[in-house]
Each structure stands twice: as C-alpha cells, then as structure tokens.
Amino acid sequence: MNLEHMTAILEKIQAYETVILFRHLRPDGDAVGATKGLCEILRLSYPEKKIYVNNADFSDFVAFLGEEDEPLSDEIYANALGIVIDTATTARISNPRYALCREIVKIDHHIETEPYGTCRWVEEHKSSACEMIVEFYYTFRDRLKINREAATCLYAGMVTDSGRFRFRSVSGDTMRYAGLLLDLGVDVDRLYANLYMKDFHTLKFQAYVYKKMKRTANGVACLYVSRAMQKKFGLTFEEACASVSYMDSIKGSLIWLAFIEAKDGSIRVRLRSRFVTVNPITEHYHGGGHDCASGATVHSKREMRALIAEADERLRAYKAEHEGWL
C-alpha cells in the first residue's frame, strides 16, 4: 500500500520540471527538515529539474539547517508540482500560494482529517515526516541520491519530532532509518548543540516556569505565559512556546499544557501527555494533532479554564481506569 503511494509520488515528481515543497505554519524541526531534506535529495537526483522550498514563515531555532529560497513568480507555481509535507489541513499550509500549483501531493504523519491533493501518502503512526522522507529515499535508492546535508536536515526532524527517539511512535524502522542517516556522516555534536543549547535568559525563564506552574486536582500541570512574561525574559514567541516541554517529567502529571499569549491577543495552546490520548480535547477548540501532542488556539481566559477542566476530567477518568501510570 505504502509502496503504491510512494511510487505514485515518484512518478509525479518525474513528470514535472518544477517541484515546490511546502510545510505547515510555525514550522517545527520536522517540517523544516523534511522540506529541506527532500529538496536536497531531489536536487541531487534530478539536476535538470527546478526544485524549491517556498514558505511564508520560518523558525529561527532551525536556521542552522540553511537558507530558504526566494519567493517565486505565479508562472513558476502554475507549472509546478506542489508537495505539501507534515501538514494535515490546507488551512495550516504556510504558503497560501500553494493553491496556484498545477497539482498537489500530500505527505504527512498526522491524523487524516482533510484528504487534499491528487496523490496522498499519510501514515499516522510514523514518528516524523522526516522518517517518511528517508523511507521514500531508501525505497527508491537505486534512482535517488542523498548526501550529508540532506541527512542532517532529515536527522534533525527525526530527533526533534520523536523527543530524541523517546516517544511511543519510535519503531525499529525509525532507528534503522536514523542509522542510515548517521552513516552519511551527520555531525551529531554540532546538531545537538544547535538544537538543545540554551541561552542564559531561557534557563532563568525555565526556573520561573517551575515557580509559576500550577496543578489541577487530578494532576494536570498548566502554565500561562503572558506577553508581559515574554517581555520580562526577553523571549521570542517560539522560546515562550517551548515552555510546554519543561513540564514533561512531573510524576502523576500525565497531561500538561502551556497557554502562550500571542501578539494579536489570541492564546496558543500546546497540550502534551503520556499514556493518555488528548487530541479530542483540542479538537473541541478547532485544533488537533496527535494522541499525545496536540495544539489549538483559544481567545479568552474562560476558554482556557474550560480546556483545563476537560483535561482534568480526562486525567481523572484515565487514572480511575488504569494502573501502572507514572
């Protein structure tokens, strides 16, 4: 089945002279790594084709993976195959001009809520979109080329989306594909330093988070990061959003969530869990995501309280019905 989807995608790529790669808004390491990694693979494998990565936004923490392409003219889009990676719904595609492409292909590992594009390869259980791109390369390794640059981008996505190979979604295949990338000479020291070294002010902020976080009756850990807090600690919005992960190892807090106030007054929700499935909660707030990592946007303290109450009830029910959780 996968082979069928992958073959169809390869045939599409072969049929077009121009391919443009897209990803989701506010890209994470996986979205950036997958688009840049596939771009490099296609450029190496098809030097006669024009391959671009064109998106409307970027994330500073993965800037070390390299620059983005300049914006393209409408004519280029009109004759291009667009490949959208790591993006469940069209509303989340970073670059709205994707719609100008002659045809769209979807490659994703999120729950399929909107099957868009003429050709789709979606596998919800995959640990990252980058893992899918490595599988794609490996399947057609007699026709495709890869190098250390591509491997570094893809490895960065695999590492970040799997919580450094820690999440449930990590399989034997994940490790085998990661091994393939390491064999290409990924400099893990440099990569991990770029991804995980922290600034002094970020550590100060982390200490503040531990002081400020709260816990509901049943153990949901929560945090609200106001604009004032972001200003006080000199944080970018991305740095403020990263605070959700500070709460990921509190015993008994199987669900944790951060609310981050954005410049426009809306509040980004980042919801995380272990053992417990939480994405149905964010789906009630026009959001979504994976079983144990999902997101949404809310617009008031009232909505925040309602979301916390829902998470608390879910955790209560989970604890009542299960044993052996931590």
Ligand code: AMP
């Ligand atoms: P985040 O907390 O933003 O990293 O999101 C975790 C997961 O949920 C990611 O896989 C996102 O793609 C997904 N997600 C976040 N926000 C939304 C949203 N508003 N709608 C649908 N999926 C979302």
